[in-house]
Amino acid sequence: MEYGLAAILLAALVAMVVARPLVLGTGEDEAGDSVAREELEAAKEAKYREIRDARLDFEMGKLSQEDHRSVDRELRGEAIEILKRLDGLDGKSPETV
Amino acid sequence: MDPRRKRKLRLVVALSAAILLAGALIYTSFSASTQASTPSDLLANAEPGRSYELTGEVADGSVDKRGEQLRFEVRDREGKATIPVTYEGVVPDPFREGREVIVSGTLEKGTFVAERDSLITKCPSKFTTKDDKST
Amino acid sequence: MAGVGSACLLVGLLTAVYAAGASLYGARTGNRAAVVSGRRAIYCMAGLMIAATVILQSAFLRSDFAYKLVAEGSSTDTPTFYKFTAMWATQSGSLLLWALLMSIFSSAVLFLTRRSLRQIAPWATAVLAVIAAFFLSLMVGWENPFATLANPPVEGAGLNPLLRHPAMMIHPPMLYTGYVGFSIPFAFAIGALIVRQTGADWIRATRKFALIAWTFLGTGIMLGALWSYSELGWGGYWAWDPVENASLMPWLVGTAFIHSIMVQEKRGMLKIWNVSLVIATFVLALLGTFLVRSGILDSIHAFGASTIGKQFLVFIGLVIAGSTALVVSRLDDLRSKARLDSLMSREAFFLLNNLVLVGLCVVIFWGTFFPLISEALSGTEASVGPPWFNRLTTPLALVLVALAAIGPVLPWRRASGRGMARAFRVPLAIAAATLVGLLLLTDAADSPPSLAMFCLVALVIAVVVQEVIRGATARRIVSGDPWPRALVGLVTRNRRRYGGYLVHAGIAVLFLGVAASSAFLDQRDVRVSPGDSFRAGGYDITYERATASLGSDTAGTGAPISFGAVLTARRGDKVETLRPKRNFYPSQDPATGAIGRFFEGEATSEVDVRWGLRRDLWAAIRPDIGELEPAIREANAKFGGSGDKVQTLVIAAIVERYRNQPPPANFRVIDSPLVSWIWIGGAIVLLGALIAIWPSPETRLRRVTSIYAARLGKELSRA
Numbered sequence: 001m002e003y004g005l006a007a008i009l010l011a012a013l014v015a016m017v018v019a020r021p022l023v024l025g026t027g028e029d030e031a032g033d034s035v036a037r038e039e040l041e042a043a044k045e046a047k048y049r050e051i052r053d054a055r056l057d058f059e060m061g062k063l064s065q066e067d068h069r070s071v072d073r074e075l076r077g078e079a080i081e082i083l084k085r086l087d088g089l090d091g092k093s094p095e096t097v
Numbered sequence: 098m099d100p101r102r103k104r105k106l107r108l109v110v111a112l113s114a115a116i117l118l119a120g121a122l123i124y125t126s127f128s129a130s131t132q133a134s135t136p137s138d139l140l141a142n143a144e145p146g147r148s149y150e151l152t153g154e155v156a157d158g159s160v161d162k163r164g165e166q167l168r169f170e171v172r173d174r175e176g177k178a179t180i181p182v183t184y185e186g187v188v189p190d191p192f193r194e195g196r197e198v199i200v201s202g203t204l205e206k207g208t209f210v211a212e213r214d215s216l217i218t219k220c221p222s223k224f225t226t227k228d229d230k231s232t
Numbered sequence: 233m234a235g236v237g238s239a240c241l242l243v244g245l246l247t248a249v250y251a252a253g254a255s256l257y258g259a260r261t262g263n264r265a266a267v268v269s270g271r272r273a274i275y276c277m278a279g280l281m282i283a284a285t286v287i288l289q290s291a292f293l294r295s296d297f298a299y300k301l302v303a304e305g306s307s308t309d310t311p312t313f314y315k316f317t318a319m320w321a322t323q324s325g326s327l328l329l330w331a332l333l334m335s336i337f338s339s340a341v342l343f344l345t346r347r348s349l350r351q352i353a354p355w356a357t358a359v360l361a362v363i364a365a366f367f368l369s370l371m372v373g374w375e376n377p378f379a380t381l382a383n384p385p386v387e388g389a390g391l392n393p394l395l396r397h398p399a400m401m402i403h404p405p406m407l408y409t410g411y412v413g414f415s416i417p418f419a420f421a422i423g424a425l426i427v428r429q430t431g432a433d434w435i436r437a438t439r440k441f442a443l444i445a446w447t448f449l450g451t452g453i454m455l456g457a458l459w460s461y462s463e464l465g466w467g468g469y470w471a472w473d474p475v476e477n478a479s480l481m482p483w484l485v486g487t488a489f490i491h492s493i494m495v496q497e498k499r500g501m502l503k504i505w506n507v508s509l510v511i512a513t514f515v516l517a518l519l520g521t522f523l524v525r526s527g528i529l530d531s532i533h534a535f536g537a538s539t540i541g542k543q544f545l546v547f548i549g550l551v552i553a554g555s556t557a558l559v560v561s562r563l564d565d566l567r568s569k570a571r572l573d574s575l576m577s578r579e580a581f582f583l584l585n586n587l588v589l590v591g592l593c594v595v596i597f598w599g600t601f602f603p604l605i606s607e608a609l610s611g612t613e614a615s616v617g618p619p620w621f622n623r624l625t626t627p628l629a630l631v632l633v634a635l636a637a638i639g640p641v642l643p644w645r646r647a648s649g650r651g652m653a654r655a656f657r658v659p660l661a662i663a664a665a666t667l668v669g670l671l672l673l674t675d676a677a678d679s680p681p682s683l684a685m686f687c688l689v690a691l692v693i694a695v696v697v698q699e700v701i702r703g704a705t706a707r708r709i710v711s712g713d714p715w716p717r718a719l720v721g722l723v724t725r726n727r728r729r730y731g732g733y734l735v736h737a738g739i740a741v742l743f744l745g746v747a748a749s750s751a752f753l754d755q756r757d758v759r760v761s762p763g764d765s766f767r768a769g770g771y772d773i774t775y776e777r778a779t780a781s782l783g784s785d786t787a788g789t790g791a792p793i794s795f796g797a798v799l800t801a802r803r804g805d806k807v808e809t810l811r812p813k814r815n816f817y818p819s820q821d822p823a824t825g826a827i828g829r830f831f832e833g834e835a836t837s838e839v840d841v842r843w844g845l846r847r848d849l850w851a852a853i854r855p856d857i858g859e860l861e862p863a864i865r866e867a868n869a870k871f872g873g874s875g876d877k878v879q880t881l882v883i884a885a886i887v888e889r890y891r892n893q894p895p896p897a898n899f900r901v902i903d904s905p906l907v908s909w910i911w912i913g914g915a916i917v918l919l920g921a922l923i924a925i926w927p928s929p930e931t932r933l934r935r936v937t938s939i940y941a942a943r944l945g946k947e948l949s950r951a
Contacts, residue, residue, distance in 0.1 A: 002235030010243040014276045018250065021268035038348040042436050050498060056726065057643040059706035060699075062655065064648040071645060100571065107575075111587065118591055122598050125624065130606060130614035150615070162858055165759070187757060187900070188854070190465055190835055214757070 040086050047079045131201065136171055137178040143204045150201050151180065151209055157194045171198065171209070181207070186214035193218075233287050234299060237378035240284035244331070245368040247277045251361035259354035267354045271342045274357060277364060278335035285332050288325065288377055292318055298384040301325055301377055307390035317401040318391045323540070324375035326404060330521065331367045333405075333412040337441065338364065341416050345437050352434055355423035363415055366547050374539045393817045393836045399459040406452030407479055411517035413445020414486060418514035421507050425558050428565045432497045435506070439493065440925060442510075446486045447921040453479050454914040465837030465852040467755065467902045469910065472621040477600040478523040481593050482516035488589040489513055491582045498644055499579055503566040504559070505586070511555040516593075518548050523600075576647040581639040588632045595624045622750075626681050630688060633743055636736045637691040640699050659694035666690035679751035685743055692740035696733045703730070724928065731924025735917050742913030748906035749848075755903075761896045762797075769903020771801040771808075771849060778855075778894035779811065780887045782880075792818060793830055793883070795855040795890055796838070797897060812853040812899070813838040825868035830883055831857060848907040854898040860886055 054075060058068035131150045139149060151171055156179050159170035167188060170179040174197070182200060192198070197219040202211035251273035258266030288301070292315045297303040305318040305325075319325035338360040345353050371377060417438035424434035456476065457469040470476060489509040495502045522544040559566070572580055598605070599616050606614040641655045667687045670676040676683045700719070703726070708718040723730045754769035765774040779796040796813030819833030842849040863886050871882050 002233075003239050006236040006239035007242055010239055010280065011246065014243060014247050014250075014273065014280075017276050018247075018254070018269045018273045021265045021272065026264045026268045039433060042348070042433075046432070046436065046497060053726070053729070054644070056703065056706060059709070060702045061651050062641070062643040062647060064651065067646055067648060104571070107572075114587075115591075118594070121624065122595060125620060126598060126602055126616050127606070127614075129620045129623075130602065130616050132612050132614045133603070187466075187898070190837060 037086065037089055040082055040089070044079065044082045044086065047075060047082060051075045051079065133199070135173050135176075135178075136180040137173050137176060139180055139204055139209070140178055145205060146203055148201060148203055148212075150199055151182070151211075152197070152199045153180075154197055155192070155194050160194055169194075171200070180204075180209050182209045182211055184211040184216055186211075186216065188216060189218040191218045192216065233291070234378040234380050237284050237287040238372075238376060240280045240287070241328075241368060241371050241376070241378070244277050244280040244284070244335075245365055245372050247273050247280065248361045248365035248368055251277065252358045252365065255354040255357040255361065259351075259358070267357070270354065270357050270361070271346065274335065274338050274342055274361065274364075277361075278332075278339040281328070281332040281335045284378075285319075285328060288319060288328065289316060292316065295388065296384075297386070297388050298380050300379040300381050303381060303385050303388045305389065305391055307388035310388075310391050311396070313398075314391050314396050314401065317395070317404075319377075320404040320408075321391060321395055322377070324371060324377035324379075326408070327367055327371050327375060327540075328377050329405065329408055330412065331364060331371070333408050334360070334364045334367065334415065337412050337416055338419075341420075341438065341441060349420075349423075349433060349437055351427045352420060352423035352429060352437075355426045356419040356434075359419035359422050360415065363419070366543075370540050370543060374543070390817070393815065393834050397459055397463045399455040399463075403452055403455045403459065406448045406455060407520075410445045410447075410449025410452055410479075410486075411482065411521060413441050413448060414482065414510070414513045414517050416441040416445070417489075417510050421510045422555065422558065425507060425562045425565075428562060430503050430507075430562065430565045432493075432500070435493045435497060439490075442486070442490055442493070443921065443925045446483065446490055447918065447925065449479065449483045449486065450921075451914070451918055453483060454911070458911060461850075461907075462839060462841060463836070465839060465854070465900070467839070467850050467852065467900060467904075469907075472596075472599065472618045474600050475524050477596050478520035481596055481600075482513050482520055484589045484593045484596075485509060485513045485516055488586040492586050495579045495582050499570050500568050501570045501572070501579065502583070503568055504563065507559055507566065509586075511551075511559070515548060515552055515555075518544070518551065522548065574646045576642060576649070576652060578639060578642045578644050581635055581642055585632065585635045585639065588628055588635065592625060592628045592632070595628065596621070599624075629743065630681065630684055633685065633688040633692060633740060636739065637688060637695050640695055640733050640736065655698070659691050659698060662694040663687045663691040676752075679747075682747040682751040685747040689740040689744045689747075693737055696737045699733055700730065723923065727926060727928055728924050731920045731922070731926075734920030734923060736920075738913045738916030738918075738920055740913070741909050741916055745906050745908065745910035745913060749904040749910070753902055753904035755900065757898065757900050759896050759898045762894055766901075768801075768901040769847075769849075771803045771901075771903060773799055773801045773810075773851075773901055775897070775899070776800055778891050778897070779813070780891035782884050782887045792816070793887060794838070795853075795857065795887075797853050797855075797899070799851055799899070799901075801842075801849055801901075808842045808849060810840040810842065810849065810851040812840045812851045814853055814855055825864070826872040826874075827867040827879060827882060827886070828864050831860070831864055843908055845906075845908055847903060847905045850902040850904065852900045854900075855890070856895045856897055857890065859893075859895045860890060863889060 051072065054063065054068060054071050057063045058065070058072075063071070131148065133150045133152050134143070136151070136153050139151065143149065153171040153173055156170040156172040159168075159179075159181075161168045165185055167184045168181065169184070170181050172179045182202075184200060184202075199217045199219075200209070200211045201215040202209050204210075251270045253270075254266045254273060255270035257263060258268075258270060288299070291299045291302050292306055293312070295302065295306060295308045295315075301319070301322050301324065305322050306315055310318070320329045338357075342353065342357060342360075349356075417434070420434040420438045424430055453476075456479070460471070461467065461469040489506065492502050492506055492509060496506050522541070572583075574580065599621050603613045603615045606612065637659070641652065641659075664687075667683070670683060670686055676686060700722070703722045704715065704718045707713065707722050708715070711718065711721065713721060756766065756768040758766050760766060760775050762775050762777050765772060767773070776798045779794075779798060781794045783792055793816040794813045795816070796811055799810040799812070801808045801810060814835055815838055816831055816835050817833045819829045824832040837852045837854070839850060839852040841851075867882050867886060871879055874882075
């Protein structure tokens with residue numbers, strides 16, 4: 001008896017919570033801009049960390065100068081790509097020299 | 098060496114190492130393993146002098162401690178066959194009638210003479226089957 | 233309230249099924265509302281599990297014996313501390329713990345990724361929901377923690393006294409946090425495979441969970457070893473027991489995983505390897521839970537005795553089959569064009585480290601399941617013991633520590649030969665000096681593997697210290713900071729790297745303790761009377777006198793009767809006192825007699841350890857109460873029906889008898905060098921892991937600003 005009543009009550013509670021987005025909408029922006037932004041920001045952070053790591057390796061003498069230069073160039077190029085895509089989200093046109 | 102050959106070489110080395118490890122695994126485990134036998138196994142086809150691991154339950158009413166030596170009977174988990182055991186050495190905490198034990202030794206004239214300190218008793222709780230080789 | 237608890241489980245199961253369905257529907261049709269609804273269902277499930285746990289724990293605290301679980305696992309005289317932990321000592325209680333942790337972790341990860349990973353997250357939600365549903369269905373269908381008894385007993389059976397130890401209280405929750413934690417990256421990996429987004433996004437989102445899981449699992453394993461050493465009467469910390477191995481295997485593969493995901497993030501390589509590893513880790517975590525629950529390793533015949541063994545096996549089989557099929561079908565998306573540039577690179581050594589770790593796992597797996605394997609292959613059930621495990625794992629462990637020494641020095645992609653030679657000069661010199669020192673000053677050469685391990689440990693620590701010094705120096709050049717500030721700045725700006733180095737150092741210290749204590753310990757088992765002396769290791773030990781106490785339980789475990797001894801141990805000038813005891817807990821079995829039941833119940837060894845940095849002195853006692861038996865029998869006959877007060881006096885008298893006329897007792901005394909460094913190493917590993925996991929201040933700041941920027945953008949576009 002207690003079991004049945006509790007089950008019905010709890011199920012009703014759950015139903016109310018999960019039905020909300022179905023009824024009221026998700027409240028998210030449909031374009032998903034903030035989503036792409038967060039992912040790009042995370043990728044940007046990771047790329048920055050890689051550049052810093054490579055720099056630290058070079059300063060500690062693990063990488064030779066030419067090796068560091070080529071790695072650094074590659075990583076910065078990848079970082080710029082991410083920045084361009086982030087700018088694209090903001091609606092800015094690509095920066096021109 | 099061009100990169101493709103280098104990669105092939107690495108693959109060959111890695112595979113050889115894996116095969117070596119697997120071989121060591123299989124060979125050493127089969128040669129170092131001890132066979133677990135129940136009382137009925139031993140009663141049926143035990144070779145005298147050969148080392149076995151006897152597993153089963155401690156039969157009710159069979160535990161008898163005389164000074165340094167402990168005597169008890171091990172019964173099949175599901176059955177009636179029993180073997181008397183004489184044991185000297187450390188007796189684990191959970192040892193009691195009705196508990197499952199593993200003890201190593203040899204069968205001599207119908208009695209299982211156990212190796213010193215080889216008695217292991219299984220913990221009775223359903224939660225864990227920790228073997229307690231404890232004092 | 234038990235009905236409410238059961239209702240929480242049933243509704244939880246239905247909610248999980250709904251979560252899976254809604255997420256799948258949303259994933260396939262792009263319906264965002266369905267996806268959000270599925271996510272909210274997971275939140276609800278977490279709430280229901282919390283409610284269920286609260287209900288069950290309050291029943292334990294109230295000693296409500298109408299609950300079957302409370303009646304079987306607790307009693308009114310169980311200390312409160314241990315009433316809490318009794319829940320996960322049982323089959324169904326631990327299933328509830330799994331479900332609780334699963335739902336909380338799932339809620340956390342889904343909350344944190346609610347704005348990102350729009351394509352992967354719904355599939356991940358479905359996977360997480362299915363796993364939760366499995367555990368819930370086990371409880372609803374077979375092992376309900378809220379089962380009630382029609383005739384509740386007056387007193388419960390009490391908690392197994394072996395489990396009344398603080399380490400045992402948190403050991404299962406820690407292990408389960410580890411197991412559950414690894415299900416998060418698993419679920420996101422599956423999601424990433426399904427939507428063919430095999431980049432590093434799923435890794436970035438779940439890395440923290442993998443690290444946290446790894447940390448908890450490792451700490452749980454350490455606590456189990458510590459418990460074994462300080463609570464059980466055999467004096468060892470690792471027995472290669474199937475239950476121990478079951479928790480170690482996922483940890484080993486998890487360690488491989490947290491290394492190789494770094495390679496995928498940096499170079500985009502090892503994608504196939506990574507998804508395979510995370511699947512293996514999760515499967516091993518399930519297997520670990522299953523091994524302890526099913527009794528399958530006692531013997532294949534005992535397997536059937538467990539009520540949930542078959543279901544686990546089916547579930548694990550489905551997970552393996554489904555994941556493998558998925559990986560194979562996505563092989564094209566997983567192949568990367570990047571290749572290993574050079575063997576002298578961090579990537580290469582991570583790969584090597586992975587192979588060794590997986591190799592260790594394979595060895596342990598083989599040994600653990602050997603009884604089943606041999607039965608399948610040869611018809612007879614055979615098993616391998618600790619000597620076999622030690623023989624095969626020692627060389628692999630040596631290689632692992634060597635790799636841990638070399639790895640931190642290497643840069644990514646390609647190392648310059650000259651830089652490496654320069655980098656290894658000092659550490660190799662230190663290792664060589666260690667070797668020479670040990671050969672000349674100690675008898676470490678008696679055990680070549682230990683000698684090798686000691687030198688490798690020195691190498692690892694030298695490398696870590698050097699990395700810190702060189703890094704701080706480099707930072708000083710750039711920032712001009714004084715030493716301490718440069719050091720702190722270095723670590724806080726490179727938490728992952730230096731946290732990881734600290735973990736390496738901790739593991740090295742741990743292996744130092746393991747090698748020294750296992751190769752050079754001195755163990756003696758003796759049977760002596762008061763006044764006798766014997767020698768153990770470097771100590772002269774005298775059995776001074778017997779001790780016996782009734783009703784005074786210093787360890788807080790609720791033991792009425794305690795027989796023990798006072799030992800003095802002399803070594804040169806130093807004198808230590810050891811007081812090992814044996815606690816006797818009353819049995820509930822009336823056949824043992826009203827007085828006798830106090831002596832015939834469970835007994836645990838309360839060992840005494842003199843912890844030290846150079847050596848531990850460990851002692852356990854097994855008192856012989858056989859001589860008391862005539863007195864006990866007489867007491868049963870005469871006072872069996874007497875009241876409590878009289879019985880207590882009688883028991884006290886018998887207890888006094890032991891103290892005044894003690895028979896010879898059996899002792900085990902162990903003198904083991906450097907054991908404490910195992911626990912110290914474990915603590916260092918924990919510290920390093922925490923440093924690596926702690927979010928760095930910059931990312932926190934940037935995440936906040938990006939949220940604001942996003943909100944601004946959204947509001948502007950709406951206006």
